[in-house]
């Protein structure tokens with residue numbers, strides 16, 4: 001479960017309705033998107049998966065005992081994770097991987113600032129930047145600094161007491177996943193040729209929500225020496241396989257705050273919105289099962 005769950009449920013910001021999630025009402029009454037489970041049945045043309053395989057990935061309507069998924073959105077579940085842990089990875093871990101590797105292009109020895117380091121995407125981004133050999137600073141609220149340190153951050157900034165853009169340290173890469181800092185402030189935290197990746201941020205804006213900063217960043221970037229940008233994460237098996245390798249190598253561990261039973265999904269969403277979540281929440285279904293209907297078919 002992640003922030004997207006709520007956006008899809010609420011149809012907010014309104015832009016999400018144009019992105020295929022339902023114009024006048026939700027296209028999917030069940031907003032679950034992540035899954036981890038055991039393959040229960042496979043379609044006639046499916047290769048690479050067999051009944052009994054433990055897999056994880058993304059689909060639609062996954063707050064359920066059974067979920068249908070396209071094979072291209074699945075990968076073998078990391079052997080050292082529980083189903084609950086694995087189910088926290090696909091959307092948030094995949095987004096963090098694309099932010100760190102593809103858009104931030106984080107290199108060993110670089111200074112990286114992760115804003116929202118205690119959150120779903122941020123908790124993965126801290127670990128992925130560390131695994132790339134970067135020196136990582138995580139920004140979080142007072143009560144979550146211990147989590148960010150435990151994730152491996154070299155330094156932490158408490159955003160209720162300190163300003164990450166006070167000029168003390170300049171960062172080669174800033175990955176922004178929370179707090180909606182102004183672009184001018186984010187740029188002050190960057191080196192003269194630094195790279196900013198706006199992943200997201202929550203606002204009350206009904207039309208674009210937190211995405212307007214990312215759009216402005218991309219429009220401004222061609223006129224600057226600093227590189228500013230944003231992206232919409234793609235869901236793909238290749239990234240899940242890359243994440244599995246890091247997880248099984250012990251370089252990446254989901255920060256699972258707590259699991260809720262399927263009957264308490266609504267409570268879990270409320271928990272997510274109250275801002276107290278440390279890392280990720282999971283919804284637990286027992287036993288976990290899955291049906292893969294066939295290559296390229298829509299669930």
Ligand SMILES: NC(=O)c1ccc[n+]([C@@H]2O[C@H](COP(=O)([O-])OP(=O)(O)OC[C@H]3O[C@@H](n4cnc5c(N)ncnc54)[C@H](OP(=O)(O)O)[C@@H]3O)[C@@H](O)[C@H]2O)c1
Pocket residue numbers: 002003004091092095115116117118119120121122139140141142144159177178179180198199200201202210231232233234275277279
């Ligand atoms: N671009 C994409 O494709 C994509 C994909 C996934 C998610 N997103 C977006 O990315 C954002 C993060 O998603 P998420 O799932 O990681 O959300 P999340 O789990 O709610 O994490 C957001 C974090 O922001 C931090 N935060 C709150 N106020 C802050 C402030 N003033 N300064 C600094 N940090 C602050 C919170 O940590 P503290 O409590 O410690 O402050 C929280 O942990 C959301 O807006 C989501 O919609 C975008």
